[in-house]
Amino acid sequence: MEEKHSLTITDQSGRLDKVLSKEIEKLSRTQVQELIDNNNILVNSKKEKASYKVKSGDQIEVVISQKEPLNLEPEDLHLDIIYEDDDVIVVNKPQGMVVHPAAGHPNHTLVNGLLYHTKDLADSEEGFRPGIVHRIDKDTSGLLMVAKNDHARQSLEKQLASKTNKREYLAxxxxxFKTKSGKIDAPIGRNPNNRKQMAINPNGKNAVTHFEVLEQFKDYALVKCILETGRTHQIRVHMKYIGHPLAGDPVYGPKKTLKGNGQFLHAKTLGFYQPTSDKWLEFSVDVPEIFQKQLEKLRRG
Incomplete structure (x- = not known):
């Protein structure tokens, strides 16, 4: 089902995304950008950028596809809950599990499992990610913090924004490596040549990753990555950028790589301030079995 809007510019002025988000109430500027990316917005029968400055007489056509509403079903997924109190849940997400429902993944997600575990999850703006304040990719395993109420969600989001929490990964x-440690400071945005991928992009968002080489093997290394920011695919894109793509990564890695279930990336350590008591909480979990076995194989040479 599609919803169509036709608009002729008269006295409106400014950027295309700003004008459309004002004229069509249900659209945010982010949604306008998505529609532009999918060729669903045409100006005078042509595709224009979100930053295009509208002119009097411009004919704008907008097509909005009506998405099926996501039905959030509680599912008993035997989640590995590491810690829980009245405000937060810390869960060890298995490799292969999507964090929240989306088109193509309506169920069997972490959110479905959380809804079975508890009715107390903070509301989310979009409605389909209750409790979720940060994500890790489907094929990344490890620790996530989940908010059980709005007070906790605001506190955890603030800690993420002000970089006062701790997130350490093993990859x-x-x-x-020629150096034992380093800092990668390179902005990340959508890959202009492939909208499904992220890339180092001068127009992207600020992104900083610190890394430390823990073990060097023949042709591979075990590294610890510490996130200063939390961009989509940040570690995967940054490590590829410095010439050390993640083993097993089907998107950013080479074809010849270690066999596994996707990238060998594990969110090992998570630390944050408890939203009500302000007490520092820190948790660590071991890498999954497939990661451990590959590690032992590399150690044997």
Missing amino acids: LVHGN
């Missing part, structure tokens, strides 16, 4: 990457 198996390609190549031999």
Whole structure:
């Protein structure tokens, strides 16, 4: 089902995304950008950027596809709950599990499991990600913090924004390092040539990753990555950028790589201030079995 809007510019002025988000109430500027990316917005029968300055007489056509509403079903997914109190849940997400429902993944997600575990999850703006304040990719395993109420959600989001929490990852990457540690400071945005991928993009968002080489093997290394920011696919894109893509990564890694279930990336350590008591909480979990076995194999040479 599609909803169509036709608009002729008269006295409106400014950027295309700003004008449309004002004229069509249900659209945010982010949604306008998505519609532009999908060729669902045409100006005078042509695709224009979100930053295009509208002119009097411009004919704008907007097509909005009506998405099926996501039905959030509680499911008993035997989640590995590491810690829980009245405000937060810390869960060890298995590799292969999507964090929240979306088109193509309506169920079997972490959110479905959380809804079975508790009715107390903070509301989310979009409605389909209750309790979720940060994500890790489907094939990344490890720790996530979940908010059980709005007070907790605001506190955890503030800690993420002000970089006062702790997020440390373990990754198996390609190549031999010349330095034992380093800092990668490179902005990340959508890949202009492939909208499904992220890339180093001068117009992207600020992104900083610190890394430390824990073990060097022949052609591979075990590294610890510490996130200063939390961009989509940040570690995967940054490690590829410095010439050490993640082993097993089907999107950013080479074809010849270690066999696994996707990238060898594990969110090992998570630390944050408890939203009500302000007490520091810190948790660590071991890498999954497939990661451990690959590690032992590399150690044996």
